[in-house]
Amino acid sequence: MRLQGKHAVITAAGQGIGRATALAMAKEGAQVWATDVNADLLKAFEGEKNIRTAKLDVLDKAAIQAFVKQAGRIDVLFNCAGFVHNGTIEQATDADWDFAFNLNARAQFWMIQAVLPGMLAQGGGSIINMASVCSSVRGLPNRFIYGASKAAVIGLTKSVAADYVARGIRCNAICPGTVDTPSLHDRINAQPDPVEARKNFIARQPMGRLAQAHEIAPIVLFLASDESQFATGNAYMVDGGMTI
Ligand code: NAD
Secondary structure (H helix, E strand, O other): OOOOOOEEEEOOOOOHHHHHHHHHHHHOOOEEEEEEOOHHHHHHHOOOOOEEEEEOOOOOHHHHHHHHHHHOOOOEEEEOOOOOOOEOOOOOOHHHHHHHHHHHHHHHHHHHHHHHHHHHHHOOEEEEEEOOOEOOOEOOOOEHHHHHHHHHHHHHHHHHHHHHHHHOEEEEEEEEOOEOOHHHHHHHHOOOOHHHHHHHHHHOOOOOOOEOHHHOHHHHHHHHOHHHOOOOOOEEEEOOOOOO
C-alpha cells in the first residue's frame, strides 16, 4: 500500500482524471477527499472504501477555506480542476481569459494557500498541479488561453517548490497528452464534424490512440507517495510521446 497513512484532497474528482486518481489513491491506502463542484457526480463514489466526498467549487475562496478547515490532516493535494478554452487569440475574450485563468491557475493558488499552513505544521506535504503538454511545453492550435493558463500552472508550481523546498513541501506538475474524458467528448461533439474531430485528436498522439484517465493516475500516485521524495519543482510529461 504505497499511500497508507496519507490523507489526500482532490479537486474536480467527479469525473475524468480526478475520479480515476481518487479511486487509485484509495486503492493504495490513502484516505481521500474527493471534491467537485458537481455533487451529483460525487454520488458515484458511494460505497468506495477510503473515499469521502464534498461539494467544493474551487472558484469560491471562502468555500475552499471552509472546506480545508474541516478536512483534517492533508498530506497530498491534487489540484485537478481545469477548463479547456477552444480558439485563437483572435477569438479570445476578456471573459474567456478570466474564467480560464481563475479555474486553471487562481484556484490552485487558493487551494495551495489554504492547505500550506497545515502541511508546514505537520512537517511536510506533496502538492500536484494539473498542467498539460499544451502549456510552456508545447503550443497547440486553437488553445491560446488554455496554453497560457497551463503555462502559468508550471510557473506557479516551480515558485511554490522553490519557496518550500527546505521545509518538507514538494510541489510538482503533471502534463498529460490527450485523455479520453467526458469533457473531451464535449469538445469533440461541439465540432461541426465530431467523427473528423476525434480523428484529429488521435492524429496528434504518436501512439495512435488517446490516453485513458486511469493511465494518468499512476504518475500522480508516484508524486503523492514517498517514492518521489527527492522530486520537486518539475513538470512530468505523461503524453504518449507528444513531446518526443
Ligand atoms: P473533465 O474536464 O471531464 O471534468 C472536469 C471536472 O471538473 C468535472 O467533474 C467538473 O464538475 C469539475 N469542475 C468544473 N468546474 C469546477 C469548479 N469550479 N470547482 C470544482 N470542480 C469543477 O476532466 P478531465 O478531462 O480529466 O480534466 C481534468 C484536468 O486535466 C483539467 O485541469 C484539464 O485541463 C486537465 N487535462 C485534461 C486533458 C484531457 O485531454 N482530458 C489533457 C491534459 C490536461
